[in-house]
Amino acid sequence: MDSPPLLPKVMDLLLDAVCVVDVEGRFVFISAACERIFGYTPEEMIGRNMIEFVFPDDRERTLAAAATIMDGMPHPHFENRYVHKDGRVVDIMWSASWSESDRLRLAVARDITELKRVEHTRNALYRISEAAHTSENVHALCQHIHRIIDELVPADNFTVALCDETDETLAFPYSTDPQATQLLETDTPIAEVIRSGQAVLINHDALAVDWLGVPLLTERGIMGVLAIQSDSGKRRYTEEDKQLLYFVSTQIASAIQRKQAEAELMHRAHHDVLTDLPNRALFNDRFDVALARAHRDGEQLALLYLDLKDFKYVNDSFGHEVGDQVLREMAHRLLQCVRESDTVGRMGGDEFTVLLTNVLGPEYTGIIADRIRAAIAAPFDIAGQRLTISVSIGVAVYPDQGEDREQLFRQADADMYAVKRQ
Template identity: 40%
Template sequence: MDPYQVALHPNLPFDVDELNHHILQSVTDGIHVIDLKGTVLIENRASSLMLGWCGDCLVGKSGHAAIHHHHADGTEFPAHECPIYATLNDGIAREVDDDVFWRQDGSSFPVQYRTAALCNPDGVRYGVTVVFRDITERKRAGLMQQTLHGIANCAHDCESPAALYPQVHRMISALLSNDHFCIALFDEVNELLSFPYWVDARSSALAPVPLAQGGRVAEVIQQDRAILLNGVQMAGHVPHDWLGVPLRASKRVIGALVVKSEDPARPYTEADRDLLQFVSTQLATSIERTQKESQLRRMAQFDALTDLPNRSLFDDRLLAALQQAHRRSEHLALMFIDLDKFKPVNDKFGHATGDALLKMVADRLKTLLRTSDTVGRIGGDEFVAVLHPLAGAKDAGLVAEKIRQTLSEPFSLTGGLYLEISASIGVAIYTGAAAGGPNAIGPAELARIADAAMYRAKRSGGNAWIVAD
């Protein structure tokens, strides 16, 4: 007697065949049974529901050809490589943790399954039983956890929100298909909606707009709720699904995350909405943190009044320019620019007027120089500039004269106030690398020479420039 024979209650209200049928249909895992030729013998209710086949429509068909014909990446899955067929051949049970089965409608879903040889009372193998379950939610949960961890790591490693956005896009694309992806940020102070990250083959990024003109994106932000729209039809566009979720951080909405899909086979669902909202919370926190860190770094490197590089950043850029000039045997000019007659402006009109004037001076200097040059403010009414590359001292003199003339022109301030100032400019030329050595000086010595030339120009009456010999 088989010690593992199934025990049955003597007063069983059903015969054994009927009981087995009830058990088979009550199991929530899919049960798929094939014979030695691979023909489907039995499908329970759970299997039919997961595979999308009505009733016993799958019975009698080739199981591999019907549900296991391709890999997840769409490549063909030969039957001789199939674990289920391997069990048919050798009778050895197998467990597969991550595979895909295919539904009748052509879509696939991830599965975990176990195979076991099916034998008659004499031990003769006549088929295989496959017990499987849909692991979509498990994989999605794992992928979502991976995405959240990835966003947190990116937020820590990325130096700016701009560097964070494409990384987030890549990770979210693993969760949801999207033909359009954008991050919109809301500027509460100016009531403006900007789009710092926008990916859409059909349209270019939008310029900043007032929140009232932000359409559905503004609605997401104003109402602080996710919006899911299926089958949106717009003139000249393919019907699409649209999903937008608010970006919440520090108990406020800082913007919105929007995705759009034109794939009719994979419409967005409420589960997708909830998933994206969950991810967006982590994203919003990361964006806010990178924004604050970026602002702190900028405050440490830029002058708060003029938004020009401060002394620390300017010194770094001067050193980098000198190193490059040395490697390439190029000339470089360092300028010290000190404003004449600025103190009387502060004394007579106040510091607010003086600050406004300094901002206008900074703006004029930025428009005069090339993108390869650097202009900075190192304190009070003192500005500095590095010109690189440079043909020679003559070109430095031309730029210095242009600066002198431009800063001598009247400045128009609010309230109809016109002010006139001038500048004393000292210029030091780096030529050491080209000459082979005697003038190959460092940034400190170059700064001393430019500063001395500037004081010579100021002592001569100001409104002048001097290029040091």
């Protein structure tokens, strides 16, 4: 019995795949390695057009490269993506040339999926680290991360859920699929990731929809979950995708943690430690912004300067702990009296300020001042003590009583002391 020809036998032993394509783009020969790379047997590929197997986003430039090769220009390092029989996307590097006499295109395909994965992962880690330094806040950081991850794994929907251990809920600083805060006990995939501490991959074969969630781990435990969902059906999630996302999740958790720490430091620098109200620096900054807007738009704004009467007596008689609780309750009541667009600040001690923007006439300022007096006059029930406190309020309105912050503060302060003397 004659042995098989040596050349086909040698080609079938190659790790790279050898393909021959006719002028119409149909496979006429496939070596055995194609099944390892693409998942299809030679019999399943021969006679079919090669473009059918190319990842849709790469088809146009693949056809352009094929036309260049058929014009007599060999292409030694062309890269594109093919869709494996099991739905995976594989990265291929081709070396191809054209035989004019045979009217055939000869190409050798090398699977570089793992090399590209390592390259993309390394690049993603670098870009995530860079985003942690350049993003303004957690939401902006998550937007950057979404774009980075979408280049690694299709992420039509992208969600970052962070745990709030104090009330066992989830906060969503970023999500392209808006959803309400969920209790951690609810039966959701995100809750499962948090409870198990493991990545979860769900393939909905009937719907061609995949969901993948990984825990965001820090040295203190699970801080939340990063979840992606693919709705396109073009690309199914795999165990390799799960491992990849799990690998980069540590860097993502570190980046989010860094941005949270920066936000916390910034918050502390601009807010009163006791009441969490804007401190003098932040209040003045907001006042200047509102003043510029009022000047530009021809609006009125009002400054209220508040001073608690006999607050020293509260501290001396009941202790500073009770006094601190009174100040915290004072801040809470003031916030209930104004709009979200207004600003309440603590200047220090028992002095507070209120900035009212877009004031509609002098009577509005009087209404708010009366509302504050009534709110503060209600008894404070603190640590078993029932305290009654009143407040002196000075008012200054822009532009009638001043055109800059210094003038308005002087006017409001003078008005407040006049009220105290009365």
